[in-house]
Amino acid sequence: MSYTLITGASGFLGARLAARILESEPQTHLILTDQVDSPRIDPIRSAVQFIQGDLGDPSLSHDLLSSEVDRVFHLASLVSGGAEQNFELGLKVNVYATLNLLEACRFQGRKPIFVFTSSIATFGGKEMPPEVTDWTFQHPQNSYGVAKVIGEQLLNDYTRKGFIDGRGVRFPAVIVRDIPNTALSGYASNMIREPLAGKDYVCPVPEDTRIPLVSIKTAVETLYALGTIDGSLLGDFRTVNGRGISPSAFEIALAVESIGEKVGLIGTITFKPDPSVEPIIATWPKFMRADRAEALGLPGDRDIQSIIEEYLAL
């Protein structure tokens, strides 16, 4: 039997990933962990083992890895806005928890597959080009991004030392989020979800703002693929850029309006840049090339219209 651990399993991606794994691998023993429980897990609760706890505590990681876990998806994190507001908590979750988990893998000694979720927020700085590639120098301008760069480097080193078989992806903003979290990129989800629920929405970034986006379906398929491919294909740098599309906030609004009108559900979208959101988003890349992900055959989305239609269909 194969044993898979998902951290941050009560989150947006974690619960969906768990369901995706069970779909293809019903025989896998799935251990889900998070500091909070969530109704997102309810549809699969009877098929999984759920362990509630704080990954900032090293003993939890060691307990979780004491079993025969041979694949880890590490998704627990405090996302961008949250880590900016609370530096210490960000450090605890985004740096120490990752290190605790990697250390537990080293002590466990089974060299598990370890899938790490990095972010587009690892790019930034004055020298950053508008389109980043897999090999653009990472100079993040936010604490969350710095922690993710540290995670990527630890992934490389723990793999080089033979402690894990690491694989990572720098996700663009994943849409359409069901429940808002502290991610500064949340506007891209909110401006789809809220008007299509008949509510008016004030967008906190200017109309011409562009950041790369990926659908939840594609993000989950990407994680699943990364957990199953031959790790040696990743070479000595284990994290790749995720595939994304880059519509402007205005183009998202147009697509929401045209699809919303067809289904008779539409609140208004107005633009009012928020000084606590806009300056950080402005430091992120507008476009992200994902040549390595494409070469690995990782999935991508067609356009914003198809993402919105897929969301409505769900």
Ligand SMILES: NC(=O)c1ccc[n+]([C@@H]2O[C@H](COP(=O)([O-])OP(=O)(O)OC[C@H]3O[C@@H](n4cnc5c(N)ncnc54)[C@H](O)[C@@H]3O)[C@@H](O)[C@H]2O)c1
């Ligand atoms: N969603 C996105 O747009 C996006 C983009 C780029 C990268 N990522 C990364 O993908 C991963 C999953 O993202 P998500 O959208 O599902 O995030 P999420 O915020 O929905 O879920 C994260 C989960 O981590 C848990 N967590 C936080 N601190 C913890 C701790 N100390 N101990 C145990 N659990 C803890 C939270 O309770 C939460 O359920 C994260 O690592 C995130 O940084 C997400």
